[in-house]
Amino acid sequence: MQKIINDPVYGFITVNDPLIFDIIAHPFFQRLRRIHQMALAYLVYPGAVHTRLHHALGAYHLMGSAISELKSKGIIITEEEEVAAKAAILLHDVGHGPFSHALEGRLVKGAHHEQLSLLMMQAMNDDFDGRLTMAIDIFTNKYPKKFLHQLISGQIDVDRMDYLTRDSFFTGVSEGVIGYHRILKMLTVHDGELMVEEKGIFSIEKFLVARRQMYWQVYLHKTVLSAEIMLVNLLKRAFLLAADGDKNLATGGAMDFFLYQFDGTIYREMLLQFSRLDDTDCSFAIKKWSQHPDFVLSQLSNRLLNRQLLKIRLQSEPFDEAMVKEKLAEASQILNVTEDAKYFVFTGEADNTMYNMGDDKINILFKNGVVKDIASIDNPLIHQTISAPIKKFYICTLT
Amino acid sequence: MQKIINDPVYGFITVNDPLIFDIIAHPFFQRLRRIHQMALAYLVYPGAVHTRLHHALGAYHLMGSAISELKSKGIIITEEEEVAAKAAILLHDVGHGPFSHALEGRLVKGAHHEQLSLLMMQAMNDDFDGRLTMAIDIFTNKYPKKFLHQLISGQIDVDRMDYLTRDSFFTGVSEGVIGYHRILKMLTVHDGELMVEEKGIFSIEKFLVARRQMYWQVYLHKTVLSAEIMLVNLLKRAFLLAADGDKNLATGGAMDFFLYQFDGTIYREMLLQFSRLDDTDCSFAIKKWSQHPDFVLSQLSNRLLNRQLLKIRLQSEPFDEAMVKEKLAEASQILNVTEDAKYFVFTGEADNTMYNMGDDKINILFKNGVVKDIASIDNPLIHQTISAPIKKFYICTLT
Amino acid sequence: MQKIINDPVYGFITVNDPLIFDIIAHPFFQRLRRIHQMALAYLVYPGAVHTRLHHALGAYHLMGSAISELKSKGIIITEEEEVAAKAAILLHDVGHGPFSHALEGRLVKGAHHEQLSLLMMQAMNDDFDGRLTMAIDIFTNKYPKKFLHQLISGQIDVDRMDYLTRDSFFTGVSEGVIGYHRILKMLTVHDGELMVEEKGIFSIEKFLVARRQMYWQVYLHKTVLSAEIMLVNLLKRAFLLAADGDKNLATGGAMDFFLYQFDGTIYREMLLQFSRLDDTDCSFAIKKWSQHPDFVLSQLSNRLLNRQLLKIRLQSEPFDEAMVKEKLAEASQILNVTEDAKYFVFTGEADNTMYNMGDDKINILFKNGVVKDIASIDNPLIHQTISAPIKKFYICTLT
C-alpha cells in the first residue's frame, strides 16, 4: 500500500510502510495537528499557521531523500534502519506542548519537549509491540551508526532543513529559503559521521546565513517576541492565582490538571493528561480568561485575542533604569494598578542561543579525504561571524 | 503611515489608509484569525490551515490591483470609492462562523454568513461614525457604480480569485492555479459593468477549469466530505441532547448560548455572542465531548479528533437501498446500537452548486465593442461543459 | 561517478551512468545547445530562449522519475532497460534541425526529424560499439516492453510532460502548468501498456486542458505564427534564388550544402553536413541576407531581425477574397513590386493537429481492474471537447 500526501512545500510526500502508517494514525501524532509550529508568529506573519504535524511529515520526507542519497553513494543502510530513522524523525517533536517553544517549560512546568518526546515514543512502543525500539535507539543516539542520529539532531539535520524551508514558505520571508535540495545531494558519511562534500560549502554558507536571518527577522521579530512574552506572563499570572486557590480559572479541559495538580513529576498518568493538551486548550482558556475578574489576567487575555500588543523596543545595550521606572509609573497611572504594572512594563534579553544556534561545527569532507570544520575554512563569511552569539535587550511598555 | 504585511502568496500586502487600519484592528476582524478558511480540509491537505483573515487580506490586495488597473484604463474611481471597495472586500466574510461553509446555518441555526456580515458591518459602522457607509452600499449593491459590487461578488470577483489562488497555494494542488495576474490586467468596465477584454478569454477559460477542478479534487474531496458531514452530525446530536435538557454539554464558552438559548432571531445581543464564537470553541467542545457519556456524541468526537473518519464512496447513481440496509445492520451490531447506527451509515448527495458554481455569465468585451457572454463564444471547452451542474451520490459507512 | 546539473525547472538533474555521460558529451548532442526549443516564440515571449538540449535533459529526468515510480509499484524494469530508456529519451529529438518545428521539412527538404533522429542514433551506436542498440529498439517500438516506448512517444509521455512544463516555465504562461509530479505518481503498467490510475483523472484532465491552452496561447500565438511563416517564406525565396543560380546566398557555413547540393536523399555524408547545422547558421544567413540585393529576401530578413513582423489576423472562417486582393494591391504599391507582393500578403490555415494533438486515447485503470479510454469516461470536460480539432484561418498583411 502506498499513499501520497499533498505538501505545498515539497509537492508530494509518500508513505508506504506499515509502521509509518501506524505512527501517523496514532492519537499522539494526530494531536500535533492542533499545535502551531510557530506559536504566535502568525500575529505578524498571517500565513504562519502551519502545524507541528506538517513539519513532522516534511522532516520525514527529507529523511527519505537524505537516506536515498546516501545509499546511492554506497553507504549501507538497511531497510529496517531506514524505517527506524523515518519513525524517529516523525516523532522527534511529539512531546511539544501548546505553542511549542513559546511555552517550553512554562505550562508543563520544568519539562523539556525532548524528554516528553522520548516518554511518548516509549509509550507508543508499548502499543506497537516494540516496533519502535530501533527508532528510539537512533533518537537517543545509542544506535551504532551515529550518522542516523545526526540526521535527526545535528548541525545540519533534516529537522532544521525542514523548519527553515517550511517556515520561510509559510511566512513568505524569502530570506529564509535554503537550497535543501542541493544540501541533501552533498551529504555523505565518513568514518561513521555525517559530513558535507567540499562542493557543498556554498550551500552550507547559505544555510547558516538563512538561519541567522530567520532568527532575527522572524523567530525573534520584535512583535512576535512581545506577543510570546505576554503569553508567558499571562500564564504566570494564572498559575499565581491558581496557587492562591482561585477556582474560576478552571476550563473544564486538559489545562486544569496542569494549573492545579501537576507537581513537576513525570509519570504515566501525567503523560495521558499531557497527550490531551494542545493549542486549543490554551486558546480556549485565553478566551475564557478574557472575562475573568482579575484585571491583569483579563487585560493580557483580551490584548492577545485582539492583537493589542505591548509596545516593544530592541537595542544592543541595557535600557536606562530611570526610563523603565518612568514607564512603570505611567502604566500604573493609566491602568490604575500599583505593583501589577510590572506585567505591562518590563525588560529582558533575547539572544540567538534560544534556538541552540551557537554550535555550528559542520564537517566538510574534501576530495583529498581531509575533514575540516567549516568554521576553520578560509571563508571569511562563515568563520568570523555566524558562530558569534548576539544578544539584544528589549523593553515592553504599555505606551 | 504605511505598513506592509508578508504574504507567501502575493509577496507583500500594503496597508496605508486609516480606515483600513481601523478595520484590521477591530476585534470582529481579528476574530477571523481563529476561523479556518477551508474548514476540515486540513485532514486531507495538511497545509490547508490558513485563516479567513488571511483570505480577507488577500482579496483586499487583489481589489487594490484591480482598481489600479481599471484606473490606468481611464475608469474613474475616486479615492473615497477605492477605500470603500477595499473596506467592503475586507469585511465580505466577517460574518462567517466556526468552520465556515461546513457549518453554515448549522451552528448559528438558519443564519447565512452574508446576512451576518452585513449586520457586523453595520455594527462596526456605528463604532466608526459612519465611515463604512459607502462600503456597505457597495456590498449591498446599492452604490451606483455597479462594477465595484461586481468586483466583490460577481462571476469573476476578487473573492474567488483570491480563494482559488490561496487554497491552491496552501493545499499544494497545482490544478487550482489561475493566472490571476493576467485576469486582473484584462478587466475593464463597459456601460458600468465589469467585463473582461477579448484577449483574456484563455485566462477565463483557465479560471473556470481551475475552479471546477478545485471543487472536485479539494472542496468536495471525498475524505473532506466525510469529515465535514461527521461534524454536521455531531452538532445535530449535540443539539438533540441539549433540547432534551442535557446540561453536560455546556463548555463554559460562547457555544453554550447557541446550544441552549439561541432561537434563530437575529438581534444585537445575539451578535455579541456570535462575535465571541470561532473555531476554538467548536474544537474545544469536540475535545470535551469526546468524553461525554452519550455514545454517538463521544464516538463522533473522538473520530474527528483522531482522524478516524467514516468510509465514503461516491458514484453517479443513487446507492442500492438493500446495500445501505445491510451496512446499517452491520454497524448496529458492531457498535451495539439500534437506531443510532444512522449516525455512522447514511447516504446523501453532493453537487458543485454547493458553492454557487452554476452561474458563469462572464461578459467579454471584444475589440470592436461587441459584448458576449463567454458561454456563447465559439469555444468548445467552455460552452458545453463548465456550466453543467454535476451531482454525485455518496454513502458513508462504518466499515 | 555522479554529476548533478542545475535545472531551474526541476531543481537538479542527476547523471550517473557511463553511457549517459557519453551521449551528453557527443557532438551530436552538444549541437542541441544551439537549437531553440521554441523556434521564434521568443519574439513574443522573451524568456523562451531555452534549448533542445535542455528539453532533452528535462525529459531524461522525468524518465528517471517515471521508471522509479513504476519500479516502486512492482513493475519489473532491469538496470539495462532503465539506461536504454533514458538514452532513447535523451536522443528522441537529436534529429531536429534549425528552429525545430518551424522549419521541419523546409530546410532539410522533405526530411522529418524523427527519421533523422533515428539515423543519428544509429551513427552514434557505431561510435559506441552497439551500446545504443536497446535504446534504438525502444525508440522504434521493437522492444517487447511496449510501455517503455510509450513513455517516450505516447499520449502521456515524458516528452510532452517536459515540454509543457518547460515551455510554460520559460514563457511565464501559467496556463500551461501541469501537475507532472502527480501524473508521474499515477502512472502504472497493465497488460504491458502504460496507463494512468483512476485517481489521476483530474491531473490528466488538467494536462489536456493545459496542452490545448499552450497551443492557442503560445505555440500558435498569432505573432509567433506570423514570424514563423515569414521565416518559411524567407527560406522559400532563398531556395528559389539558389535554384536560379544565385551564388551570393552562400554563407560559407553548413547552410550552403542544403541550399545548393542536397537533393532530398538521406545518406551518411549528408548526415555529417546536417550535424553541423544549427540555429546559428540560419541566423547568420538571415543577417547576411538582410543586405542581399534581392528585395524580397532582404526585406524579410531585415523584418525578422528587427522584429518588424507582418500584421496577422485569425478567424474561424476563410477570409474574403476581395479583401485579400485589395491588401495585395496595397502592398504592391507600397513596396513597388508586382507578383512578389505575395510574400507579404497571404492567407493560410492553422490547426492544433500541427503538433499531433488529435489523438488523446489515454487509458485509465480503475481500482476494480477495468480499463477505459479517458474520452469514454463520464466527464463532460474531456469527452466533448479536447479531442475536437480546431482550425483557424489566418491572413498576413503588410499594413
Added chain:
Amino acid sequence: MQKIINDPVYGFITVNDPLIFDIIAHPFFQRLRRIHQMALAYLVYPGAVHTRLHHALGAYHLMGSAISELKSKGIIITEEEEVAAKAAILLHDVGHGPFSHALEGRLVKGAHHEQLSLLMMQAMNDDFDGRLTMAIDIFTNKYPKKFLHQLISGQIDVDRMDYLTRDSFFTGVSEGVIGYHRILKMLTVHDGELMVEEKGIFSIEKFLVARRQMYWQVYLHKTVLSAEIMLVNLLKRAFLLAADGDKNLATGGAMDFFLYQFDGTIYREMLLQFSRLDDTDCSFAIKKWSQHPDFVLSQLSNRLLNRQLLKIRLQSEPFDEAMVKEKLAEASQILNVTEDAKYFVFTGEADNTMYNMGDDKINILFKNGVVKDIASIDNPLIHQTISAPIKKFYICTLT
C-alpha cells in the same frame, strides 16, 4: 496604448509610453536579443541562455516599481523624469558586444560597454529628435536628482537587482535569490540621495550575501571561467593570425571589420559596424574556424563547440612554477606543438572585483533621521566580510 509582456520572473511587464515603445522597436535594442546575458555560463547551467534584451526589460520593470514606491512616499518625480529614467535603464547595456563581460574590450578592442552604450544612446537620440536627452543626462549623472542615476548605477540599483534575480532564476541557483520585492519597498530618498530604510537592513544583508554567492558559485564557476578564458584565447589567436595577413578568417559578417580594420578609434561608421555585431557572428566564426588550418584556432574552436573544456583548478595561493612547466611539457608532447602549448596550459587570477564588487557603501536611513553606511552598522555579518576582496589563482591544463 498599453502592452503587456510575459516575463517568467516578474509575471508581466507593462509598456505604455510612446518613447518606450520606440526604444524597444529600435534595431539597436532588438540586437540585444542576440546577446546572451551570461556569456558561456550556459555550458554549466543549461538554463542560462537568457538575453540582454530580457535583462533590460526586467530592469525597466523594477525601475517602474521603484519609482512608484518612491512617489507613494512623497518623493517628487515628474512624468517626464519617470519616462526618462525608464528609458535610461532600458538602454544602460545597449553597448554590450558579443558575450558581454566575457569579451569586454577583447573583440571591440579597448572599448568599454558603458562608453558604447552612451554613443548608441546619442545616436538614437538623433533618430528620436532629442527625446532621449533627459535619459542621457540621468545616465551620465548630470541630472540634478542624483537618486535617479543611483537607481540605474549605484550600490543597490535596479540593474543589479534584476540581474541577480534573473540569473538566479535561469540558472536555478537558489542561493542568488534576493528579496527584491522587499528591497524596493524599503527604498527612500534623503537629501537627494537614494537610501534604504532601517527595517530593510536584513534584506540588504541578504542581497550582499546573494551577490557574493553568485560570483563564486556562478559567474566565476571554475568551468565557466575555463570556457570564457578559452574564448578570449581563441580571439587572441584569431587577431594574431589576422595581423599576420591570414584572410581565411573572414566570415563574411560583421566580425571582419573588427578583425581586420578596427584600430580602436570610436566613430560613427564604427558604431554602425558594431550595431551589426552580436553573439551570432561570434558563434558562426567559431563554427567556421573549427575547420581552419591553424591548429590552435581549430582546436580551441572545436573544444568550445563540443564542450571539451580545459581542466581548471582554483586555489588561494599561486601555483607552483615547476608544476606549470611540467604540464606545459606534457601538453606540448600530446599536441605535438612547442610554444603554442601556452594556449592550453596557463595560469591567472580571478577575483570578485571583476564585477565591481568592491564598493558596498549603501546608506541606511534610521527612523531618527541618522544616516549610516551599512558597513559601519553593528552587524557582524556585513561589516567584516562582504567588503573584503577575494582573489583566487587558477590553472588551466590540457590533462
